[in-house]
Amino acid sequence: MRILLALIPVHLLVYLGLRQRELGEAVSFGSVLGGLLGYPLHLWQTLSGGAMAQFLVGLPTTGVYFTLAALLAWPAILLLQRAPAGVRWLLGSLPGFFLLTLAIFVIFWLAAVFRFFTPLEPGQPWVIAVLTLALLLPPAARVAQYLELRRQEYAGADFTRTARAIGLSEPRVRAKAARVALPEGVSLLAGEAFGLAVAVMLLEGLLQFPGLGLSVYNILASGGAVEGLNLGVQMPATQASGGLLLLLLMAGAYAVGVEALARRLDPRQRGVV
Amino acid sequence: MRWVLLPLLLIALLAPPQGCPRQLLIQAGGQTVVPPAPPGTPGAWLGTDVDGRDTACLVARGVRQSLQVALNVLLLALPVALLLGLLLGWRGLTVGLYAEIFVLAGLILLLGNGAYTWVLALGLAVYLARLVAVRVRTVLLEPFIEGARAMGGSSWHILTRHVLPHLFPVLPSAMAVGIGVAFLWMAELAVLGYFATTGYWVEFGSGFENVPMRRFMPLNPDLAQMIATARFEWLAAAEQLFLPALAFVLLTLGFADLGAKLTRK
Numbered sequence: 001m002r003i004l005l006a007l008i009p010v011h012l013l014v015y016l017g018l019r020q021r022e023l024g025e026a027v028s029f030g031s032v033l034g035g036l037l038g039y040p041l042h043l044w045q046t047l048s049g050g051a052m053a054q055f056l057v058g059l060p061t062t063g064v065y066f067t068l069a070a071l072l073a074w075p076a077i078l079l080l081q082r083a084p085a086g087v088r089w090l091l092g093s094l095p096g097f098f099l100l101t102l103a104i105f106v107i108f109w110l111a112a113v114f115r116f117f118t119p120l121e122p123g124q125p126w127v128i129a130v131l132t133l134a135l136l137l138p139p140a141a142r143v144a145q146y147l148e149l150r151r152q153e154y155a156g157a158d159f160t161r162t163a164r165a166i167g168l169s170e171p172r173v174r175a176k177a178a179r180v181a182l183p184e185g186v187s188l189l190a191g192e193a194f195g196l197a198v199a200v201m202l203l204e205g206l207l208q209f210p211g212l213g214l215s216v217y218n219i220l221a222s223g224g225a226v227e228g229l230n231l232g233v234q235m236p237a238t239q240a241s242g243g244l245l246l247l248l249l250m251a252g253a254y255a256v257g258v259e260a261l262a263r264r265l266d267p268r269q270r271g272v273v
Numbered sequence: 274m275r276w277v278l279l280p281l282l283l284i285a286l287l288a289p290p291q292g293c294p295r296q297l298l299i300q301a302g303g304q305t306v307v308p309p310a311p312p313g314t315p316g317a318w319l320g321t322d323v324d325g326r327d328t329a330c331l332v333a334r335g336v337r338q339s340l341q342v343a344l345n346v347l348l349l350a351l352p353v354a355l356l357l358g359l360l361l362g363w364r365g366l367t368v369g370l371y372a373e374i375f376v377l378a379g380l381i382l383l384l385g386n387g388a389y390t391w392v393l394a395l396g397l398a399v400y401l402a403r404l405v406a407v408r409v410r411t412v413l414l415e416p417f418i419e420g421a422r423a424m425g426g427s428s429w430h431i432l433t434r435h436v437l438p439h440l441f442p443v444l445p446s447a448m449a450v451g452i453g454v455a456f457l458w459m460a461e462l463a464v465l466g467y468f469a470t471t472g473y474w475v476e477f478g479s480g481f482e483n484v485p486m487r488r489f490m491p492l493n494p495d496l497a498q499m500i501a502t503a504r505f506e507w508l509a510a511a512e513q514l515f516l517p518a519l520a521f522v523l524l525t526l527g528f529a530d531l532g533a534k535l536t537r538k
Binding site: 003006007009010013014015016017018020021026027032089090093094095098101191194197198202205206217220221244248251 | 375530
């Protein structure tokens with residue numbers, strides 16, 4: 001719930017920004033106040049279906065990338081924990097944007113090598129596979145890196161030394177240390193959900209794949225920095241912010257689920273601070 | 274990877290301060306080439322853009338411009354981050370920044386493109402304040418703080434004499450991490466069409482068209498802006514995308530590695 005409530009200021013800011021661009025004048029106290037006063041009604045109308053309905057058609061396409069990346073991130077974390085620290089660091093530090101660009105190059109290369117030219121379409125399984133991999137690797141590497149650091153920290157903690165002293169085998173001690181570190185890593189993955197949503201949006205925007213991500217990309221890009229270089233599509237702020245809210249809710253729902261799982265995995269006694 | 278920062282800093286320092294000269298026609302080995310010149314052209318070994326500007330010069334200027342924007346953002350953000358982090362850490366509060374690109378884009382839409390640097394600085398201040406607050410909370414648990422309290426030290430005394438000096442050693446690592454984060458945000462915002470600097474329009478055509486072709490050319494672009502603009506023509510001029518992207522990745526990784534190294538120290 002805390003995560004979902006934190007999304008409201010994000011949505012409010014973008015709504016105020018889009019509204020300001022629509023007014024076509026410099027920001028003033030009156031315009032911001034007008035936006036703030038009208039926001040609760042706008043939010044209610046958006047949530048009750050009005051402005052979000054037109055974006056629902058793009059949700060399944062975007063949802064495929066997001067869900068696949070979010071689900072496959074778990075086994076990827078396990079694999080990356082066994083990878084050399086340098087690989088984890090490199091994948092975690094690289095801007096996700098560049099991995100996506102690299103993935104596009106790989107797709108073109110595969111098409112050239114295997115001599116089948118197919119247009120780059122969102123529904124093709126191998127396109128989905130390569131792009132999903134590019135989406136999930138940076139967050140998975142960051143979580144794996146964090147988990148490994150935490151596991152090493154817990155492996156040297158007092159309670160671990162006690163476990164060794166009472167005769168537990170080393171693999172079991174290590175497994176216990178990894179288990180203690182797990183909830184923190186899972187919690188970190190919840191925070192990565194929004195980064196993943198941004199990556200999906202940029203992916204659809206770059207490749208012009210139809211979907212919710214492309215709609216949000218178009219909305220934000222329509223207010224670009226250069227007059228005449230509007231990359232996106234202009235639409236009224238009241239409608240446009242509905243698309244963003246839907247994308248945020250999709251990522252927020254995943255984050256809430258993962259947070260709940262992290263709390264469930266926490267080995268500490270519940271209700272004790 | 275931090276060693277790559279040194280040559281990149283040198284490239285930035287040696288970049289022409291007045292910008293890259295435009296050439297309508299390029300004289301190469303006794304031949305006249307109409308821009309864009311491909312890589313390998315004598316006099317412009319890395320090629321030129323469509324406006325006849327040398328790619329090597331553009332990349333060097335891009336590195337310089339990116340560093341300049343990131344440093345400006347960092348200098349604006351750091352004092353605010355310190356104060357906010359001290360306050361949050363002292364009060365035991367935390368601040369979360371979800372979906373920060375949407376927040377930054379929303380603020381730029383609201384305040385106008387002129388506020389680009391300020392908006393990035395605000396975002397970075399919140400990001401760094403979280404790191405500072407964690408450090409403050411760690412320091413506040415130390416026995417010497419308990420001792421200072423027992424001796425009757427006031428909150429001001431504890432903050433200025435005991436907490437603040439313990440923040441200074443972590444500042445270099447926070448700054449390196451902050452620059453890396455600023456680069457990432459610049460790249461993501463550039464894809465959406467939000468830049469630190471503007472540009473100009475170039476018209477093409479033989480003069481017989483009803484509507485001449487127009488192309489946007491960034492003026493003194495940073496690396497993120499170069500990548501964002503070149504991606505539309507990456508099949509025709511791959512080097513215009515590849516070289517800035519390479520420099521950008523190296524800068525980002527270099528600062529991330531420097532931050533990690535300083536944190537370990």
